[in-house]
Amino acid sequence: MSEQSPLELAGDDPFGPHNLPYGVFTTADEPERRRLGVRIGNHVLDAGAAAAALGSPYTALLGGPGLDPLLAAGRTAWRDVRRALTGWVSVPAHRAVIEPLLIPLPAVTMRLPYQVGDYVDFYASEHHATNVGRIFRPDGEPLTPNWKHLPIGYHGRSGTVVVSGTDVVRPRGQRKAPADPVPVFGPSVKLDIEAEVGFVVGVPSERGTPVPLADFRDHVFGLSLLNDWSARDLQAWEYVPLGPFLGKSFATSVSAWVTPLEALDDARCAPPARDVALLPYLDDAGEDEPGGFDLRISVAVNGHVIAEPPFATMYWTAAQQLAHMTVNGASLRTGDLFGSGTVSGPERHQRGSLLELTWNGRDPLALPEGERAFLEDGDEVTMTAWAPGPGGVRVGLGEVTGRVVPSA
Structure with a gap:
């Protein structure tokens, strides 16, 4: 019997595809490398790696060490990137690419996701x-x-x-x-x-x-x-x-x-x-x-x-x-x-x-x-x-x- 995909969430999961909050994380094997992630259930999707693997035009916005480039990109980009992310975690055809890029929450250390201005x-x-x-x-x-x-x-x-x-x-x-x-x-x-x-x-x-x-x-x-x-x-x-x-x-x-x-x-x-x-x-x-x-x-x-x-x-x-x-x-x-x-x-x-x-x-x-x-x-x-x-x-x-x- 195959193991259930971490993308197969209960319909009432508060961190399902309808949510997708952004954060910045590091891992124990790369403690200095900060990556932009998106939470899906009890996992973090490496958003930059997903964008690069899928040939997304949003790789530059998602592939850096923080949320700042996306913040500055404006409302149209916010909407389009969110729409793309929703498809990546929802469409079964993307699972072969996305699943290896999911990291369990206990395996990451969360960082301050943006440079605080004022x-x-x-x-x-x-x-x-x-x-x-x-x-x-x-x-x-x-x-x-x-x-x-x-x-x-x-x-x-x-x-x-x-x-x-x-x-x-x-x-x-x-x-x-x-x-x-x-x-x-x-x-x-x-x-x-x-x-x-x-x-x-x-x-x-x-x-x-x-x-x-x-x-x-x-x-x-x-x-x-x-x-x-x-x-x-x-x-x-x-x-x-x-x-x-x-x-x-x-x-x-x-x-x-x-x-x-x-x-x-x-x-x-x-x-x-x-x-x-x-x-x-x-x-x-x-x-x-x-x-x-x-x-x-x-x-x-x-x-x-x-x-x-x-x-x-x-x-x-x-x-x-x-x-x-x-x-x-x-x-x-x-x-x-x-x-x-x-x-x-x-x-x-x-x-x-x-x-x-x-x-x-x-x-x-x-x-x-x-x-x-x-x-x-x-x-x-x-x-x-x-x-x-x-x-x-x-x-x-x-x-x-x-x-x-x-x-x-």
Whole structure:
């Protein structure tokens, strides 16, 4: 009896031909050779080798050590390459060529799939922003006056964006509790996570030329899960008046897999109703497709699920974030990454950060290994997600995981 082909997947496999996320991998026998791969089931297809073996015109886009050439190639190329890849893994006539180029996932090491350009992080969940406001301003309005007029964000540090599986060293810095007379220096004692979605820019834009809402899909290639690690005690002391700095810049983890937007067409959804009129450049009421994405995220600490944030509840869409990010004339570069901001829903189990889940440590989580107000050394955080796909099948998003290790 012949062995079943790794291309013969169950119809409900979340990483079937309807998905095909991109990543970069190395193998034990060639640890320095980075190759662009496409995930199919529990295997990685060496996309460059497949293109070369089949005489594809896309060999130059797929045969390099990263995703950057494809990112820069534009929407027509994205569509055509995806169509070709779908045929390579779906048409039986290609199996003799494709099967030898499939590598089991446990046999590869995943790398950061693109060169990160600029990194911007937003604050787009009304539920998250309201919770944070109630924690830190219990006697005032939870939302700041500007919150429903523009997507609030800050520029982060692209050099510390790391791929899933990279250990996160507990950051050190200044912190000062309200009752302390002076600040102290040392490891953060309030290390937190933020469940987010990161959007990856492909086609750049010219400086001085804003990117309108309607051009979102011409510039953004795809998305992946993102964990914006946060040292809440460092952040609380430093952020007035200029915002996040050392409390955020030590690490941002992203999934090793980038899901193309085209794989998520069935997951598009309308954002929540807005109760404040938007300025024209942010007003998406007349756009051809809804700006939201129905992504179901799960957050686990040491294998135990602690939250299930729904991305469909995000007040500001990625298209609005991109429009606002460039409205002043700031340009885009290939590989730019912008984070959605913490994803939180209206229910307690839908909160995307420990700050919210424990109400700044007041209500610790009960885990099998003990209570957690914030993360302890050795804790491993894993985020997974899926989205509705064609015909009811799920589209899986690559996980993002990271383990906390002690300060150096």
